[in-house]
Amino acid sequence: MSSSAVEPEAPDLVCQLDNVQGMVDALTSVRWKRHQDAVVELSEHGIVLIVEESRCLQAKVYLQRELFIRYEYTAQGRPRFGVSLGLFVDCINAFSVPGHSNTIEIQYPGPDMQLLLKSVDSLGACIYAEIRTRIPDMVSWDYNFEPAGSSPLSFTVKSAALKEAIDDLEWPGSSIQIILQPVPPSVTFRGEGHGDLQIDFMYYVNTDLLIAFHCDHRVSYRYKYKFLRATTSNIPGSVIKDNRGSKLTIGRGGMLKVQHLVSVARPSIPHPHIDSAGYQQPSRIAYIEFFVKPEEDEATANDS
Amino acid sequence: MKFKAFLTDNGVSLLEKRFLPALDKMGRTCHLFLTREHAIFLHNLLNGDGIQSIAQFRKEALFDDYRISSQNDDRIAFSIDLSLLHRALRSVITIYAEFSGTHTGTGGASTSNRLQIKLVKKLPPHSQQPMPFLTFETKGYKSAVIQDVPISKPLSRSDVLELQAALDMAQDLPRTLVQVPDMNQLQNFVDRMKNVGDLIDVSITKYGDLHLQISTTLITLGAEFRKLTVIGEQAQVPVGDRDLSAQTRTQRAIQKGDAMTVQVSVKHFAKSLQCHLAKPDCAFYGIAPQGACLTVIFQFFIPGTRQTDKSISLHCRLPVLDPGSS
Structure with a gap:
């Protein structure tokens, strides 16, 4: 690497992605309001985008290096920068014009610390963008997610059903109680506010809906409706269409983790067969994680 | 009456x-x-x-x-x-x-x-x-x-x-007109650009380039379409221009007097593309002399031919918000 000394400094990252729409879908799923500041962290493993709200809700999008057709990472450490999520998504979306080459190259940093994007391989037409980045001002507050005990407290539910249930809970609003109990194995969402609404997912009644269930003792936590809603409000249509499942896990102190899988598969390769779980090559999946803190009073009641 | x-x-x-x-x-x-x-x-x-x-x-x-x-x-x-x-x-x-x-x-x-x-x-x-x-x-x-x-x-x-x-x-014609390659695609793109900013710079060169760019304090987003059909004044693409960025190429063309730039409202630009609902056979963009306006001219063929149907004409003139550097 002796030649690098005379050349202008190489960017930290140059990568190419051949499915822009997949990236738009993945990023859109954590866009729960108009103006959101995101922190992007680069590493040799891929790109992670983090958004946070009121110290109660955090979302992460993992774009692993396997999603990219080219991934050249030369930085020391893990560069981080801040960017407006809305602008970033709107901008990438401009690259996913139907009938146009969908391969983009992403580079960071540009001469003025910008994030540089450009379309590649399109004859006679070129799309380019420069997005101003910020020094991330978000306090790096990690949502330490630890298992609640020796055995996991988790369930996997069809994403569409989860979204529908959470949408329905808008009516009682404000605060939603999630109850997991082993006998009978079931998950209950209960809202009390302007009215009462209870939605039960019974494990044995409908195994198509509740795909997996792990719980050895009853737990119950309350979460703010607006945070719960953010976890499914922008779930991409492709996830619903592929009939995927979302995994919800309750950790120590009632911290709720919601995981979605978003396909970043190349659209030109048709999938001859997608089974009911929507299984695809793991390398072509972007992982989305939400962490929701429970409301205070209930958490202490459970820990006792 | x-x-x-x-x-x-x-x-x-x-x-x-x-x-x-x-x-x-x-x-x-x-x-x-x-x-x-x-x-x-x-x-x-x-x-x-x-x-x-x-x-x-x-x-x-x-x-x-x-x-x-x-x-x-x-x-x-x-x-x-x-x-x-x-x-x-x-x-x-x-x-x-x-x-x-x-x-x-x-x-x-x-x-x-x-x-x-x-x-x-x-x-x-x-x-x-x-x-x-x-x-x-x-x-x-x-x-x-x-x-x-x-x-x-x-x-x-x-x-x-x-x-x-x-x-x-409103009948004055731009000196150089470039043909839009694919109106649907361009409309799709501009509809997406609308979310990023309100003003769009449109540059047209005599080499057959159409360069669109939205620039705000936070973002620059642009698209360049090259080697388009030119009607009117044309010029040879300068040697060594190929490997430059779209912005540099446009700047150089303007300096040489081979291009013009105007700034129009993205909304107006998107509206002008809606004219493809009238199913024109082709569309041309051009900048009126002195950058007075951005003109788009739609052409209709006599069905089954490639001859212009002179009995129908449609064109739009987009007001220029900034006279630009032309």
Whole structure:
């Protein structure tokens, strides 16, 4: 690497992605309001985008290096920068014009610390963008997610059903109680506010809906409706269409983790067969994680 | 002041399926300007700083048995609500088609069943004042239908003169025009660009480049289309230009006098692309001399040929918000 000394400094990252729409879908799923500041962290493993709200809700999008057709990472450490999520998504979306080459190259940093994007391989037409980045001002507050005990407290539910249930809970609003109990194995969402609404997912009644269930003792936590809603409000249509499942896990102190899988598969390769779980090559999946803190009073009641 | 004509089948389909949907996107109301030879739909020619659009039809393109008379050199102009006009036309057509449909093959149908359009003054219900209407009249197999579309009072002589003057002014052609490669694709792109900013820089070079760029304090987003068909003044692509960035290339072309840049509203630009609803066969963008406006000209071919149909013309002029560096 002796030649690098005379050349202008190489960017930290140059990568190419051949499915822009997949990236738009993945990023859109954590866009729960108009103006959101995101922190992007680069590493040799891929790109992670983090958004946070009121110290109660955090979302992460993992774009692993396997999603990219080219991934050249030369930085020391893990560069981080801040960017407006809305602008970033709107901008990438401009690259996913139907009938146009969908391969983009992403580079960071540009001469003025910008994030540089450009379309590649399109004859006679070129799309380019420069997005101003910020020094991330978000306090790096990690949502330490630890298992609640020796055995996991988790369930996997069809994403569409989860979204529908959470949408329905808008009516009682404000605060939603999630109850997991082993006998009978079931998950209950209960809202009390302007009215009462209870939605039960019974494990044995409908195994198509509740795909997996792990719980050895009853737990119950309350979460703010607006945070719960953010976890499914922008779930991409492709996830619903592929009939995927979302995994919800309750950790120590009632911290709720919601995981979605978003396909970043190349659209030109048709999938001859997608089974009911929507299984695809793991390398072509972007992982989305939400962490929701429970409301205070209930958490202490459970820990006792 | 009299106007009476019969809409031809071709005229009906041109208006109903293509032009009215496109023109409605330009703005709900427009002027309809009728002369001895032409029917012209005009947006924003007299008033406002919006996008100007001019759709001109030679009378034979829409009508037969076209009769017009006025004391103002046989010219009549009024403003009309395009969505009402479209609705009225659609309603009349359902009856009209019913009749034509059952009688095709009998031969006499096309002459006996006709769709008449005329200007009338009528007393609307609950009113003492007669009001002007553009009226459609046809008969079906078992029914007849009359649709009255309310219009403004006909424009005064001085207003008509002003409209004619504005129309004459709007005919100046840009020196260089580049052909849009794929309107649908461009519209798709511009619709997505709209979320990023409000103003768009449009640069057109004599080499056949169309360069669009939105630039705000936070973001620059652009697209460059190259090697487009050029009409008018052309120039050879400079050697060594290929490996430069789109921005640098455009800057150099402007310095050499081979390009012009104007800034227009993204909304206007997106609107101008909506004209593809009129199903033009091609579209050209150009910048008027001195950067006065961004012009888009749509071309229509005689069906089944690649010859321009001179009886139909459509073009838009987008107001320039910043004279640019040209």
